[in-house]
Amino acid sequence: MKDFDKAIKYNFNKPLNETDISKLQQKLNEIKGIDSFEISNEWICIEYLPFKFSKESIQETLNNMGYPVKIEKKKKKGLIARFIDKLAKSNRETFGSQILDCCDLKKNN
Numbered sequence: 001m002k003d004f005d006k007a008i009k010y011n012f013n014k015p016l017n018e019t020d021i022s023k024l025q026q027k028l029n030e031i032k033g034i035d036s037f038e039i040s041n042e043w044i045c046i047e048y049l050p051f052k053f054s055k056e057s058i059q060e061t062l063n064n065m066g067y068p069v070k071i072e073k074k075k076k077k078g079l080i081a082r083f084i085d086k087l088a089k090s091n092r093e094t095f096g097s098q099i100l101d102c103c104d105l106k107k108n109n
Contacts, residue, residue: 005035005047008055010062010069015041020067027065034058044069 016024021039028037033052038045046058055071062069077085 004049004051006050006055007045007047008058008071009043009045010059010071011043012041013068013070016067017041024065024067031061 016039021041024039024044025037028034028046033049034046035049036047044062048058059069059071
């Protein structure tokens with residue numbers, strides 16, 4: 001079932017102490033459909049089955065347990081980063097993943 005898992009990262013509204021983390025771990029282990037999770041004192045990353053849960057329902061569950069969270073926002077890539085990604089993709093399509101060698105390029109032409 002791990003092939004179908006989705007992962008989501010939430011930030012806690014306030015940092016957790018060790019006792020809170022262990023209590024939350026116990027509660028999450030009891031929920032079927034949550035395959036794995038990683039907890040720090042500031043965030044939690046959960047792998048879940050998307051046909052059983054949505055990211056909003058997991059957020060609501062955590063809030064109801066007494067651990068208010070918010071979804072971590074992904075930062076948008078800038079213009080230069082998007083250009084470099086497109087250039088890298090084009091180079092992989094043209095040259096493959098091998099190391100470029102000027103002698104090999106001359107043989108192909």
